[in-house]
Amino acid sequence: MKPSDNYKLTEEGLKYLKHGLPEENLVRLLKKPMPVSAASKRIENFHIALSWAKKNGWVRLEHGKLILMKKPGKLEIKDALEKLHKGKDISQNELRILLSRNLVQKERLALKKAMALAGKEIPNLTPELIKTGMWRKVRLRPYDVTVPGEKIHPGKRQPYNRFLLQVRQKLVELGFKEMSGPIIETEFWNFDALYQAQDHPSRDWAQTYTLKHPKQGSLPGKKIVSQVKAAHENGWKTGSTGWGYKWDPTKASNLMPRAHGTACSARQLATGVEIPGKYFAIKRCFRPDVIDATHGVEFNQCEGIIIGESMTFNEMLGMLKLFAVEIAGAEKVKFFPDYYPFTEPSAQLSARHPEMGWIEFAGAGIFRPELTEPLGVKQPVLAWGLGIDRLAMFKLGIKDIREIFSHNLDWLRKQKVTV
Amino acid sequence: MPTIEANYNDLLSLVGKHIPLDVLQEEGILYAKGEIEEIEGEMLKIDIKDTNRPDLWSAEGIARELQGRYGMLTGMPRYDVKPSDLVVKVDKKLRNIRPLTVCAVVKGLNITEDVLSQMIQLQEKVSITFGRDRREVAIGAYDYHKITPPITFTSVKPDGIRFVPLEFETEMTPAEILRKHPKGMEYAHLLKGLSEYPIFIDAAGEVLSMPPIINSDYTGKVTSATRDLFIECSGFDFRFIMPALNVLVAALADRGGVIESVKVVYPDGVKYTPDMRPKKTRINIAYANKMSGLKLSPKRMCELLEQARYDAKVKGKNINLLYPAYRQDIMHQRDVIEDIVISYGYNKIEPIAPKLATIGSVSKIEKFADSVAEAMVGLGFQGVLSYILTNKNNLFKRMNLAEQGVVEISNIVSSNWCVFRNWLLPSLLQFLSKNKHREYPQPIFEIGDAVVLDKNKETKTRDLRKLAAAVSGNRIGYEHIASVLDALLSALGLEYELVKTEHESFIPGRTAEIRINSKPVGTVGEVHPLVLNNWGLEKPVAAFELNLEKIDF
Numbered sequence: 001m002k003p004s005d006n007y008k009l010t011e012e013g014l015k016y017l018k019h020g021l022p023e024e025n026l027v028r029l030l031k032k033p034m035p036v037s038a039a040s041k042r043i044e045n046f047h048i049a050l051s052w053a054k055k056n057g058w059v060r061l062e063h064g065k066l067i068l069m070k071k072p073g074k075l076e077i078k079d080a081l082e083k084l085h086k087g088k089d090i091s092q093n094e095l096r097i098l099l100s101r102n103l104v105q106k107e108r109l110a111l112k113k114a115m116a117l118a119g120k121e122i123p124n125l126t127p128e129l130i131k132t133g134m135w136r137k138v139r140l141r142p143y144d145v146t147v148p149g150e151k152i153h154p155g156k157r158q159p160y161n162r163f164l165l166q167v168r169q170k171l172v173e174l175g176f177k178e179m180s181g182p183i184i185e186t187e188f189w190n191f192d193a194l195y196q197a198q199d200h201p202s203r204d205w206a207q208t209y210t211l212k213h214p215k216q217g218s219l220p221g222k223k224i225v226s227q228v229k230a231a232h233e234n235g236w237k238t239g240s241t242g243w244g245y246k247w248d249p250t251k252a253s254n255l256m257p258r259a260h261g262t263a264c265s266a267r268q269l270a271t272g273v274e275i276p277g278k279y280f281a282i283k284r285c286f287r288p289d290v291i292d293a294t295h296g297v298e299f300n301q302c303e304g305i306i307i308g309e310s311m312t313f314n315e316m317l318g319m320l321k322l323f324a325v326e327i328a329g330a331e332k333v334k335f336f337p338d339y340y341p342f343t344e345p346s347a348q349l350s351a352r353h354p355e356m357g358w359i360e361f362a363g364a365g366i367f368r369p370e371l372t373e374p375l376g377v378k379q380p381v382l383a384w385g386l387g388i389d390r391l392a393m394f395k396l397g398i399k400d401i402r403e404i405f406s407h408n409l410d411w412l413r414k415q416k417v418t419v
Numbered sequence: 420m421p422t423i424e425a426n427y428n429d430l431l432s433l434v435g436k437h438i439p440l441d442v443l444q445e446e447g448i449l450y451a452k453g454e455i456e457e458i459e460g461e462m463l464k465i466d467i468k469d470t471n472r473p474d475l476w477s478a479e480g481i482a483r484e485l486q487g488r489y490g491m492l493t494g495m496p497r498y499d500v501k502p503s504d505l506v507v508k509v510d511k512k513l514r515n516i517r518p519l520t521v522c523a524v525v526k527g528l529n530i531t532e533d534v535l536s537q538m539i540q541l542q543e544k545v546s547i548t549f550g551r552d553r554r555e556v557a558i559g560a561y562d563y564h565k566i567t568p569p570i571t572f573t574s575v576k577p578d579g580i581r582f583v584p585l586e587f588e589t590e591m592t593p594a595e596i597l598r599k600h601p602k603g604m605e606y607a608h609l610l611k612g613l614s615e616y617p618i619f620i621d622a623a624g625e626v627l628s629m630p631p632i633i634n635s636d637y638t639g640k641v642t643s644a645t646r647d648l649f650i651e652c653s654g655f656d657f658r659f660i661m662p663a664l665n666v667l668v669a670a671l672a673d674r675g676g677v678i679e680s681v682k683v684v685y686p687d688g689v690k691y692t693p694d695m696r697p698k699k700t701r702i703n704i705a706y707a708n709k710m711s712g713l714k715l716s717p718k719r720m721c722e723l724l725e726q727a728r729y730d731a732k733v734k735g736k737n738i739n740l741l742y743p744a745y746r747q748d749i750m751h752q753r754d755v756i757e758d759i760v761i762s763y764g765y766n767k768i769e770p771i772a773p774k775l776a777t778i779g780s781v782s783k784i785e786k787f788a789d790s791v792a793e794a795m796v797g798l799g800f801q802g803v804l805s806y807i808l809t810n811k812n813n814l815f816k817r818m819n820l821a822e823q824g825v826v827e828i829s830n831i832v833s834s835n836w837c838v839f840r841n842w843l844l845p846s847l848l849q850f851l852s853k854n855k856h857r858e859y860p861q862p863i864f865e866i867g868d869a870v871v872l873d874k875n876k877e878t879k880t881r882d883l884r885k886l887a888a889a890v891s892g893n894r895i896g897y898e899h900i901a902s903v904l905d906a907l908l909s910a911l912g913l914e915y916e917l918v919k920t921e922h923e924s925f926i927p928g929r930t931a932e933i934r935i936n937s938k939p940v941g942t943v944g945e946v947h948p949l950v951l952n953n954w955g956l957e958k959p960v961a962a963f964e965l966n967l968e969k970i971d972f
Contacts, residue, residue, distance in 0.1 A: 220877070413801065
């Protein structure tokens with residue numbers, strides 16, 4: 001096998017073949033001795049030229065001048081270049097020199113194949129075709145571009161989680177800080193600290209889960225406990241009558257899964273709040289509901305508090321309206337009186353969504369002083385909650401709330417990332 | 420929240436003024452904290468939002484509010500109580516059974532169909548919602564003229580007496596009623612463990628009722644022919660039974676009934692009921708304006724209160740108030756302030772967005788979880804979401820693990836969801852088991868909470884925010900998940916080491932503990948074929964689980 005079958009000229013090799021080797025050009029220039037500085041300006045790749053001219057004994061350097069020693073006879077290297085380029089045989093030694101000077105390179109088999117394709121119609125564009133320009137000599141097969149591409153499954157976020165992330169971001173934009181709280185709570189934080197009487201119907205076993213194990217947690221510091229107890233029994237120093245029953249600390253230390261996100265608000269108030277301050281929580285909650293299209297095994301609540309020196313009822317309505325516009329995209333709102341055991345006065349907001357029509361979107365109230373004062377907060381605290389699941393169902397295009405937790409991979413794969 | 424039905428025309432005749440249906444719906448019903456949910460012919464289905472205002476749970480109660488707000492009758496409704504000679508003796512045997520009752524007589528009623536259905540509905544709503552499903556309040560109404568006074572409230576042995584329960588034809592013992600009568604079966608749990616059952620019985624030995632279960636068919640059946648009623652509420656706490664009785668009696672008085680008192684003789688004293696004397700309170704004008712933001716003059720505030728059925732009189736910086744005995748919800752001035760705002764009209768108030776300069780932020784762990792999710796999505800994994808509740812079979816048996824202590828629910832709704840998961844991988848395997856006929860490979864991840872026991876915590880538990888990732892497919896193995904784990908931790912800028920370990924859920928020799936800064940933060944491995952069999956999975960699964968709180972530095 002001849003080297004020309006496997007090797008071809010590099011760009012540099014091709015250039016030297018056309019314009020001469022650098023050492024050849026140098027020798028031609030030296031009719032008479034010439035300063036190095038002058039020669040270097042007129043010869044391209046001067047260092048290569050000098051090094052090979054010296055090596056071949058053609059020139060010598062004396063006091064900064066180049067002096068021609070002898071004129072080269074046959075330029076073997078140039079001949080070898082020419083032979084290889086024409087596909088003729090060259091010696092192994094010549095090949096070695098050409099390779100060491102990067103004037104030739106090994107030709108890949110793929111390229112040879114590519115060359116064999118000249119004039120044909122081919123399916124794939126290859127790097128060789130692109131580099132060698134051989135692509136000009138082939139025809140790339142046209143496709144039926146109207147056929148959609150093959151289905152692939154990209155990684156995606158869980159769609160409901162993405163929705164919650166957007167709500168979270170929106171609330172941060174509105175200046176709310178995220179609160180935290182444990183999944184398993186004491187009844188104290190879930191109910192008592194929220195001024196829900198111990199015999200209140202919402203504390204019934206049918207309304208909240210109870211635990212088999214572990215059963216009892218511990219109560220917070222004595223001061224808060226005694227103040228909460230007094231608020232329940234006689235209103236403490238709040239000007240309230242209280243519920244008028246004997247408060248039981250054992251019941252308050254029962255453990256239960258968090259039944260509403262308001263438990264986080266109670267903890268936040270007791271740990272200390274900034275004034276003014278705005279807080280939110282999006283938390284998984286647990287209630288023993290019979291599971292149907294509107295009640296899942298678990299649900300998320302989005303709620304929070306606003307503390308200001310002089311929060312008023314009309315500011316509360318203003319905040320609700322802002323939520324409805326910013327988060328639900330409401331175009332109109334209506335208010336209704338509402339009831340929560342821990343707020344007074346209380347209100348509910350219905351929002352007119354451009355596509356969903358009227359929806360109950362938000363509830364709010366000013367925390368009762370029987371709640372805030374025993375936790376050490378003197379300022380009015382506005383508590384709010386948003387019905388985000390209804391909005392999520394609309395955005396995800398689902399009718400059954402259980403689908404929020406869908407374990408159907410096809411459904412998840414089909415979900416849009418633009419929700 | 421109680422939902423009640425009321426006849427539109429009956430409601431208007433109680434109000435004494437025509438209110439067009441759309442006005443009632445848009446404005447009027449809000450004054451009674453209600454919302455009309457459904458209209459079917461003349462019947463209105465109304466949600467009353469306030470679970471602490473039983474006085475609003477009837478057409479009569481709603482009408483009182485509308486009268487005030489539309490100016491028909493303002494100020495406090497007054498209810499006179501005439502003395503009667505009816506006596507109810509309360510046996511001391513009831514002390515640990517159902518010790519208390521309060522009673523009333525209402526005479527001269529014209530019990531039309533509307534009156535009867537409202538009375539029955541109110542009785543039901545009060546005993547269910549306000550009376551904790553009859554535990555705290557059981558109510559009975561009887562034909563006064565079928566009773567031979569005095570009445571005794573006492574107790575009998577489960578088979579100590581026989582009477583015909585309401586809507587039945589044969590005599591039954593209390594024990595039989597609990598076994599056979601639909602109401603007996605429904606409410607038997609309220610008498611569980613008692614050796615004697617409470618009973619109202621008259622001087623002729625005729626049983627009136629067995630509270631909180633059922634009336635007798637003879638005295639306890641009220642029809643359109645009934646003119647005069649005897650009413651009793653029984654329970655354990657006057658705090659519940661007195662307002663319940665007052666609410667009922669007030670509604671009947673609004674229908675033209677004349678209220679008469681009953682002398683209830685307790686072992687330790689006598690009580691005349693019902694007590695319809697007005698209650699007193701007062702509010703501070705400045706405080707009311709500060710909370711409402713309405714800037715009302717004292718005179719205007721009094722007008723609004725009169726419309727809300729208070730008697731209101733300015734006294735210095737305060738307003739002194741009288742309000743009817745059926746209201747038991749007023750504990751603090753705030754409760755009165757809400758009534759002022761409702762009178763004013765929620766939709767007439769200009770909402771003002773509060774101008775509070777605060778800086779928002781998400782919690783640190785949520786922020787970190789978001790970065791982790793971004794990396795997992797980039798690695799081609801589909802996010803999934805599961806319930807935190809599960810069962811021991813999923814957590815342990817199917818995972819080839821010995822049972823560990825977990826948080827368990829006692830009043831479970833379903834045995835599928837009775838414990839809190841302490842790790843996430845079972846949720847992912849459950850997911851994969853439900854998607855065996857979907858296209859493979861299936862790379863999935865979940866970021867979510869698990870709950871573990873921790874004696875040192877206030878709640879004896881601790882939440883763990885975790886990431887679990889799993890991939891299932893024909894040629895999936897340890898090396899796949901190991902490179903995903905490597906890519907994730909590199910993307911998070913974390914250096915880690917893998918240490919050979921044993922874990923029953925994974926194949927021996929193909930599972931490692933993930934350590935960061937020499938601390939264990941999770942496990943990676945190829946799921947054991949036994950576990951795959953347990954989940955009915957037919958393709959290999961490789962997975963890892965990380966405790967995010969431990970790696971969020």
